[in-house]
Amino acid sequence: MMFKIGIVGAGAIGKEIARAIDDGTVPARLVALWDRKVDEAEEFAASLAQKPKVLPLEDLVKECNIVVEAASQAAVREVAITALSNSKSVMIMSVGALSDKELLEQIKALAREHHCSIYVPSGAIGGLDAVKSASIKHVECVTITTRKPARGLKGAPFVVRNNIDLDKFTVPTEIFSGPAAIAIKEFPANVNVAASLSLVGIGFEKTVVKVVVDPTITRNVHEIHVKGDFGDFHAKIENVPSATNPRTSYLAALSAIATLKQVCEPLKIGT
Numbered sequence: 001m002m003f004k005i006g007i008v009g010a011g012a013i014g015k016e017i018a019r020a021i022d023d024g025t026v027p028a029r030l031v032a033l034w035d036r037k038v039d040e041a042e043e044f045a046a047s048l049a050q051k052p053k054v055l056p057l058e059d060l061v062k063e064c065n066i067v068v069e070a071a072s073q074a075a076v077r078e079v080a081i082t083a084l085s086n087s088k089s090v091m092i093m094s095v096g097a098l099s100d101k102e103l104l105e106q107i108k109a110l111a112r113e114h115h116c117s118i119y120v121p122s123g124a125i126g127g128l129d130a131v132k133s134a135s136i137k138h139v140e141c142v143t144i145t146t147r148k149p150a151r152g153l154k155g156a157p158f159v160v161r162n163n164i165d166l167d168k169f170t171v172p173t174e175i176f177s178g179p180a181a182i183a184i185k186e187f188p189a190n191v192n193v194a195a196s197l198s199l200v201g202i203g204f205e206k207t208v209v210k211v212v213v214d215p216t217i218t219r220n221v222h223e224i225h226v227k228g229d230f231g232d233f234h235a236k237i238e239n240v241p242s243a244t245n246p247r248t249s250y251l252a253a254l255s256a257i258a259t260l261k262q263v264c265e266p267l268k269i270g271t
Contacts, residue, residue: 003028003264006064008057008079009071010035010044012245013093016253017068017260022048026260032060035071061086066119066263068256073097073188080118084110089263091119093256095195096184099204121259124249125193125222127235129271132200139228142201144180144194145210146187147172147221152246153213158186169213176211183209189247193222201226220249 005021005028007014014035021030030052035041041054053063057079061067067083068091069076076097083090084107098104098120111118122128131142150166153159158176159166176186180194181204191209198207214221219238226233239249262268 003066004031004064005029005066005068005260006032006034006052006055006060007068007070008034008060008075009069009093010037010041011070012242012248013253013256014068014070015044016242016250017070017256018044018048018052020257021260022050026257027264028066028260031063034060057082061088064088066091066260068260069093070256073184077103080107081110084114084116084118087114087116089116089119091121091256091259091263093121093123093252094188094192095120095123095199096188096192097195098199099181099184099195119259119263120196120199121252121255123193123196123255124220124237124239124252125197125224125235126237127224127226127233128196128200130233130235131197131224131226133271134226134228134230134233135201137229139202139226139230141208141225141227142197142206143208143210143225144191144197145212145223146191146193147212147214147217147223148190149217149246150213150215152220152241153187153190153211155247156187156190158211166213169215172212172214172216174210174212176209178209180204180207180209183211187211192248192252197224 032053032055066089069079070093073094180198194209198204224235
């Protein structure tokens with residue numbers, strides 16, 4: 001069966017996913033798109049070989065097997081509930097929304113009831129398979145340090161509310177340290193990786209997130225440290241920022257594409 005995919009959100013990541021389906025990288029059909037900027041979505045859809053329809057959410061869901069949320073944390077509730085209630089699987093890119101325990105339990109219950117799945121890509125980090133395996137037994141601590149140049153952190157609620165002039169820093173400076181549950185709200189466009197890490201590890205309250213503004217780098221850097229019964233795990237990844245959105249990493253889009261490939265293909269590799 002050729003999977004039919006609909007994408008909600010035609011920003012940097014949504015477009016990258018759409019192109020990968022359109023050119024055959026993901027063995028599926030792109031049947032529909034939706035974005036609040038309808039004119040831009042229609043122009044983009046017309047540029048693709050598969051010529052997906054531009055449809056509002058309810059209609060988009062009816063057309064596909066899998067709905068990809070690539071819009072925002074605020075959109076996750078409506079997209080996930082609408083898709084799952086109609087027995088359609090959903091892939092969530094704005095995974096920070098799942099720090100809302102009530103929402104997480106609600107969509108898990110809907111997925112069980114309607115016999116479909118919720119997919120969360122690894123995003124812009126590596127090592128989630130190791131953390132998932134380690135969490136079968138006791139894990140003592142999980143810390144993720146995110147380092148970004150100033151342009152990648154501008155506009156974050158924490159930065160705006162505290163009136164932080166990111167351009168004034170001449171050396172790497174930690175501007176935030178706290179639980180993932182708080183970090184995700186303070187940096188919603190920057191630390192989605194912390195949400196994925198929390199989901200497979202020790203939770204949003206115990207996972208520690210540190211955010212560093214670093215004028216010496218041009219890439220987004222994530223460093224993970226996990227300690228538990230299994231031993232110690234350290235991982236570091238230096239990501240090229242998205243060409244159209246410096247707040248996110250190119251690898252986040254590639255991770256989504258790889259997840260869709262795995263969904264659509266018979267061979268599943270990885271924990």
